[in-house]
Amino acid sequence: MSELRLNPVTREWVIIARERAKRPDDFKGMMPLRRPLPGYLKGCPFCAGHEDKTPPESMRVGDGKGWRLRVIPNKFSALTEEGEKKRTREGVKRSITGVGRHEVIIETPRHNMNPALREPAEVEDIIAIYRARFIDAHRDPRVEHVIIFKNHGEGAGTSLEHPHSQLIATPVVPVQFRDRLLASMHYFDDTGRCLICDVLTTEVKDSSRVILDSEHFTTFIPYAALSPFHTWIFPKRHSASFSDITGAETKDIAVHLKNLLSRVYHGLNNPDYNYVIRSSRPMDAGNEYCHWYMAVVPRLTKTAGFELGSGMFINTSVPEDDAEFLRSVNVPEN
Amino acid sequence: MSELRLNPVTREWVIIARERAKRPDDFKGMMPLRRPLPGYLKGCPFCAGHEDKTPPESMRVGDGKGWRLRVIPNKFSALTEEGEKKRTREGVKRSITGVGRHEVIIETPRHNMNPALREPAEVEDIIAIYRARFIDAHRDPRVEHVIIFKNHGEGAGTSLEHPHSQLIATPVVPVQFRDRLLASMHYFDDTGRCLICDVLTTEVKDSSRVILDSEHFTTFIPYAALSPFHTWIFPKRHSASFSDITGAETKDIAVHLKNLLSRVYHGLNNPDYNYVIRSSRPMDAGNEYCHWYMAVVPRLTKTAGFELGSGMFINTSVPEDDAEFLRSVNVPEN
Numbered sequence: 001m002s003e004l005r006l007n008p009v010t011r012e013w014v015i016i017a018r019e020r021a022k023r024p025d026d027f028k029g030m031m032p033l034r035r036p037l038p039g040y041l042k043g044c045p046f047c048a049g050h051e052d053k054t055p056p057e058s059m060r061v062g063d064g065k066g067w068r069l070r071v072i073p074n075k076f077s078a079l080t081e082e083g084e085k086k087r088t089r090e091g092v093k094r095s096i097t098g099v100g101r102h103e104v105i106i107e108t109p110r111h112n113m114n115p116a117l118r119e120p121a122e123v124e125d126i127i128a129i130y131r132a133r134f135i136d137a138h139r140d141p142r143v144e145h146v147i148i149f150k151n152h153g154e155g156a157g158t159s160l161e162h163p164h165s166q167l168i169a170t171p172v173v174p175v176q177f178r179d180r181l182l183a184s185m186h187y188f189d190d191t192g193r194c195l196i197c198d199v200l201t202t203e204v205k206d207s208s209r210v211i212l213d214s215e216h217f218t219t220f221i222p223y224a225a226l227s228p229f230h231t232w233i234f235p236k237r238h239s240a241s242f243s244d245i246t247g248a249e250t251k252d253i254a255v256h257l258k259n260l261l262s263r264v265y266h267g268l269n270n271p272d273y274n275y276v277i278r279s280s281r282p283m284d285a286g287n288e289y290c291h292w293y294m295a296v297v298p299r300l301t302k303t304a305g306f307e308l309g310s311g312m313f314i315n316t317s318v319p320e321d322d323a324e325f326l327r328s329v330n331v332p333e334n
Numbered sequence: 335m336s337e338l339r340l341n342p343v344t345r346e347w348v349i350i351a352r353e354r355a356k357r358p359d360d361f362k363g364m365m366p367l368r369r370p371l372p373g374y375l376k377g378c379p380f381c382a383g384h385e386d387k388t389p390p391e392s393m394r395v396g397d398g399k400g401w402r403l404r405v406i407p408n409k410f411s412a413l414t415e416e417g418e419k420k421r422t423r424e425g426v427k428r429s430i431t432g433v434g435r436h437e438v439i440i441e442t443p444r445h446n447m448n449p450a451l452r453e454p455a456e457v458e459d460i461i462a463i464y465r466a467r468f469i470d471a472h473r474d475p476r477v478e479h480v481i482i483f484k485n486h487g488e489g490a491g492t493s494l495e496h497p498h499s500q501l502i503a504t505p506v507v508p509v510q511f512r513d514r515l516l517a518s519m520h521y522f523d524d525t526g527r528c529l530i531c532d533v534l535t536t537e538v539k540d541s542s543r544v545i546l547d548s549e550h551f552t553t554f555i556p557y558a559a560l561s562p563f564h565t566w567i568f569p570k571r572h573s574a575s576f577s578d579i580t581g582a583e584t585k586d587i588a589v590h591l592k593n594l595l596s597r598v599y600h601g602l603n604n605p606d607y608n609y610v611i612r613s614s615r616p617m618d619a620g621n622e623y624c625h626w627y628m629a630v631v632p633r634l635t636k637t638a639g640f641e642l643g644s645g646m647f648i649n650t651s652v653p654e655d656d657a658e659f660l661r662s663v664n665v666p667e668n
Contacts, residue, residue, distance in 0.1 A: 001417055002432030004506060011509045015432060017412045078351045078648050083335055091536050092529070093557055098336030098349060149639030157638025168640055172338060175345045176645025179513065195426070202425050223427055276643030297642060304491025305483030306502055308631060309610030311510025314412050 005224035024325035037112035046162035048109035070106040077102040085142040101169035116265035124254035137169040153272030188289035196291035209323040216252040221319045228317035233294040240290035242279035267329035272299040339558035358659035371446035380496035382443035404440040411436040419476040435503035450599035458588035471503040487606030522623035530625035543657040550586040555653040562651035567628040574624035576613035601663035606633040
C-alpha cells in the first residue's frame with residue numbers, strides 16, 4: 001500500500017507510491033544523451049569575449065583579462081528597476097507595476113563548465129556573489145522578496161545552456177513564502193521552537209535520508225519529498241536570512257552543493273534540475289521561527305493534472321531509497 | 335513595463351511580462367508535429383477488444399458489442415480502496431495510509447479520437463460519467479477530496495495516448511483546496527458575497543477576456559492567468575459542488591468544453607494540456623462561499639526555478655490578447 005506523508009514545511013501531502021515506485025537506478029536512463037558542449041560558442045552572449053553582447057554589468061569577479069563571474073541585468077527582464085511602485089484596486093482586480101530586479105549571474109566564462117564538476121572553491125565564489133546580490137537587491141525599498149535560483153537544462157526551463165543563475169526581486173511577497181511563514185508561526189506558537197530546526201534534528205538523528213552532514217549544514221532528502229531526489233540543504237545555525245551566512249558557512253555550503261550536484265550528475269546521468277535559495281529579508285534575519293535553506297530539485301518527472309488540480313504530489317520514488325542511492329554513488333576526486 | 339496581477343482565487347501574483355510577451359500565434363509553432371494515430375492499436379489496453387487487458391470495469395456506457403465509455407481502476411494505482419485509514423504522528427512526521435481511489439475513464443473505444451474533435455453530445459456523456467463517479471467516490475467515508483482531471487499529451491504528464499481522464503479520491507484535504515477555501519472565506523467575511531460569483535460578474539461585464547458566454551456557463555481567460563491560455567469555465571449558478579450540476583447544465587458545459595478544446599486544437603496546433611474540475615464534496619453543495627469550476631491549462635511553457643521557488647508565475651502572454659486570439663480561431667462546423 002502507498003503512504004501519504006505530510007511535508008511540515010510546505011504543508012503539502014505527498015503520496016509515496018511504493019507500488020508505482022521506480023528503482024533509483026531507473027531514472028538514469030530517463031535523461032536524453034547530451035551532446036558535448038564546446039568551451040566557447042560564437043553565438044553565446046555569456047561566453048568570454050562577448051561582454052559587449054550583454055547589458056552593462058553590475059558586478060564582476062576577476063579583472064578585464066580574466067573574469068571568473070559576471071552579474072548583468074537580464075536582457076529580457078520580467079521586472080525593471082526604473083519606475084514607480086503603484087498599486088491599482090478595482091473591484092476584485094489588484095495590480096502593481098512591474099518594478100523590481102531581474103539579474104543573471106554568469107558562473108564562468110567557459111561555455112561547457114558543468115556546475116557539478118567545479119572545484120568547491122569556485123562554488124564558494126558563486127555563493128558569495130549570490131549573497132552580495134541578495135543584500136544589494138534588498139536595499140531597494142520597493143523590493144519585498146528576493147529569489148535566487150538556477151535552471152539547469154531545458155526540462156528545468158532554461159533557454160541558454162551557458163552556466164548561469166538568476167536573481168528576481170519582487171515588489172510583493174509571494175504566496176508560497178507567506179504560506180510557509182504561516183506554517184512556521186503555527187509551529188512556533190504550538191511549541192516555542194523553530195520548525196526547520198526541529199526537522200533538522202529529526203533528520204540527523206534518523207540519518208536514513210541524510211546525504212551529507214557536516215559542521216554547518218545537512219544535505220538530506222526530506223521525509224515527504226515532493227518528487228524523486230528532491231533535496232534540502234539546511235543550515236544548522238538558526239537564522240532567518242541567507243544574508244547572514246558567515247565565511248566559514250559559505251565555504252561549507254559550497255562543499256555540500258558541489259557534493260550533491262556531483263552525486264546527481266554521476267548517479268543520474270546529468271539530469272535537468274532547479275535549485276533555489278528560500279530566505280527572509282536581511283532585516284528579518286533575527287526572526288525566531290523563520291529559517292533559510294536551499295532546495296535542489298532534479299526534474300525527472302512531469303507534473304500532471306493531479307498535481308495541478310490538488311497541489312498534492314505523487315512521488316514514484318521512496319525518499320529513503322533515493323538517499324541510499326545518492327550516498328552510494330561513486331564520486332571521482334577532483 | 336510589465337504588470338503584476340493578483341489572482342484573487344489562488345492568491346498567486348502573476349508577472350504579466352509584456353516585454354517578453356510572445357504573440358499568441360507564436361505558440362502555434364511550439365508543438366512538435368504529431369504523427370497521425372491509428373484507430374486501433376494492438377498493444378493499447380484501452381482500445382476496443384482489449385477489455386481483458388484492464389482490471390474489471392466499474393462502469394460502462396453502451397453494451398458489450400459497442401461500449402462508448404468505460405471506467406476502470408487504475409492498474410498502477412497511487413491509492414487503493416482496500417485497507418484501513420490510519421494516521422501516524424511521530425515528532426514532526428505525519429503520515430496516513432494510502433487509502434482512496436484511483437480510476438481511469440476511457441473516453442472512447444477508438445485510439446485516435448481527439449477530444450477536441452468530438453460531438454458535444456459525446457462530451458456530455460463524458461461529463462455525466464464524471465459526475466456519477468464523483469458522487470460514487472464520495473460515498474466512501476474515508477475520502478475527503480476528489481479530483482477529476484485529464485492529461486492530454488506527453489508534456490501534460492500522460493503515459494498512454496488513448497483518450498482517457500482520471501479520478502483520484504484522497505483521504506486528506508489538499509493544501510491548495512484549503513488555501514482557496516480560505517481566500518473565499520475571507521472574501522465572504524469582507525463582503526457577504528461569493529468571490530467566484532463576483533469574479534464572474536466582473537469578467538462578463540468587462541468581456542475582453544471572455545471566449546464564450548451562454549445561459550449556464552462562461553469560458554474566459556482570467557485577469558491574472560497563471561500561464562498562456564490558462565482558461566476557466568465558471569458555472570453561473572452558485573453551487574459549491576460539481577455533484578449538483580443539472581441536466582441542462584451538463585449539456586451546456588459540454589458545449590463550452592468542446593468549443594474551447596476545439597479553438598485550442600485549431601488555433602494552437604493540438605498542444606498538450608491538462609484540465610481539472612475543482613469542487614467541494616457533495617455534502618457541502620450548499621456552502622455559500624465555495625463555487626465549483628473547471629480549469630483548462632495548455633502546457634506551452636515550462637515552469638522553472640522562479641515558479642518553483644516563489645509560487646509566483648511569469649506569464650509571457652497577455653490574457654486579453656490570448657482571449658482575442660482564441661475568439662478569432664476559425665472552428666470548422668461539426
